[in-house]
Amino acid sequence: MAIEDPVMNYAVRRLEEISSDPAVIAEYQRRRKFELDEAAKITRATRLSEEKGKLEGRIEKAHQNAIEILPARFGGQGQSLKDTILNLTNEAILSKVVVILATAPTFYEAEEIIQTLNNC
Numbered sequence: 001m002a003i004e005d006p007v008m009n010y011a012v013r014r015l016e017e018i019s020s021d022p023a024v025i026a027e028y029q030r031r032r033k034f035e036l037d038e039a040a041k042i043t044r045a046t047r048l049s050e051e052k053g054k055l056e057g058r059i060e061k062a063h064q065n066a067i068e069i070l071p072a073r074f075g076g077q078g079q080s081l082k083d084t085i086l087n088l089t090n091e092a093i094l095s096k097v098v099v100i101l102a103t104a105p106t107f108y109e110a111e112e113i114i115q116t117l118n119n120c
Contacts (some may be wrong), residue, residue, distance in 0.1 A: 062094035
């Protein structure tokens, strides 16, 4: 086909010339590496964004759980801890706070432990 069509014949010859030029090959490899690096950055950013979203969801759920427990266990007293709890952003600490709220014998013990955790 390349022999019969002068345009194709020219294109094939030109491609052979270009593909044997070390400078052209190096430029192609540089561009290809750049494209792959950019694709990897996008993939990593997407994964990190998804992980961040999942973490934010877990933190929001822990906030909801703690805020639901407060009035159920401690009535009106629990409102003083609400802002402290809502300002917590560490998932591990929030998990402990939920357990403390559910199990502390008194509001004052729960408040003291949560304030200690908050100051760490």
